Amino acid sequence: MTDAPDGSRATDEERAALLAAYDAQLRGFAEVQGAESWDHVGPLWRALFSDGAFVSYETLEGVDDVDALIAETVAHFAAIPQVKEFEWKTRGHDWPPDLDPRLRAHGLEPDEVETVMVGQASHLAVDVELPAEVTVRRVDDIPEREAVVHAASDMQREVFGAGHTGDDALARLERMEGRETFWVAEAGGQVVSAGRLNRVEGTEFAGLWGGATLPEWRGRGIYRALTAARARFALSEGVRYLNSDCTAMSRPILERSGLVAVTTTTPYVWRRPQG
Known part of the structure; x- marks a missing residue:
């Protein structure tokens, strides 16, 4: 068996480079591939599946009114009868830093935190x-x-x-x-x-x-x-x-x-x- 490098000992520079590649290539449109359908509104990619939906974006920086964007997205999916629930996917380094209370204020609740590995x-x-x-x-x-x-x-x-x-x-x-x-x-x-x-x-x-x-x-x-x-x-x-x-x-x-x-x-x- 060949031992691979231990990712836990990556340097700060290596970690930053991998995060930059992840942010540049794997957010937004990349995350709605395989959905039944999707639309693109402002920074958001909104995907539909059989009984649920999903929201992704590259960044929210530059959005004038994040609360209005969240409220419009909730209204959008609430108007689609097949959608029983939808997921808004956040990352730990996202802007704005107070995204958690903003999402909660519009009825979204956090599930289990996971680690992004690259x-x-x-x-x-x-x-x-x-x-x-x-x-x-x-x-x-x-x-x-x-x-x-x-x-x-x-x-x-x-x-x-x-x-x-x-x-x-x-x-x-x-x-x-x-x-x-x-x-x-x-x-x-x-x-x-x-x-x-x-x-x-x-x-x-x-x-x-x-x-x-x-x-x-x-x-x-x-x-x-x-x-x-x-x-x-x-x-x-x-x-x-x-x-x-x-x-x-x-x-x-x-x-x-x-x-x-x-x-x-x-x-x-x-x-x-x-x-």
Whole structure:
């Protein structure tokens, strides 16, 4: 096994360069790829999915009235019956510094804070020893993909307690037209870990998303092997950087592999009132 650099020991200069690449390439339009539809109003990119929506932007600096922008966005989505909730994605280094109370004042509540990780794809494309009974493969391009994606989505929902259904995942794969690939680790015909790789068109990036492993299979190198397989594929596609929004559970694995924590991200969610 080849050890990758430890991302936790990145210099301030390295961290700043990775954050600058992330801000320049992965915000705004890059985040609405794969949506059913989207519009662009002022600095905001507003995307629609089957029963929810999403807001991204490169920066709010220069906006004269942030409160009015938030209020108009809430009204916009409230007028679309299919939208049960929408997410306004913030980052820890965003302007204005009082964005939190502004969003809360318009009915958006923060979910769990995650860490934004960025790094060279080559740092993760390493050989990882797997348990003898475990195999890793890409499944979005196989004849039986529907059954495997459904099984993987069910596993992810079990791990996370929520998430997209298999039908949602398959529909997204169709919309992404090859830019998204789906990967699983299996043991004895059971999906024990799964994750996606999303190439971001027009950038040097691909995202690592949806990584989940059944509790009884953790601590055996499976998540890292699944990540390494995606990284190798990303390199073969000409990708330079990988990024991931990760929980406290997966951050140490990605950091040991060479990804660097560059900021935090907090989703603020508006939910349609009941009744």
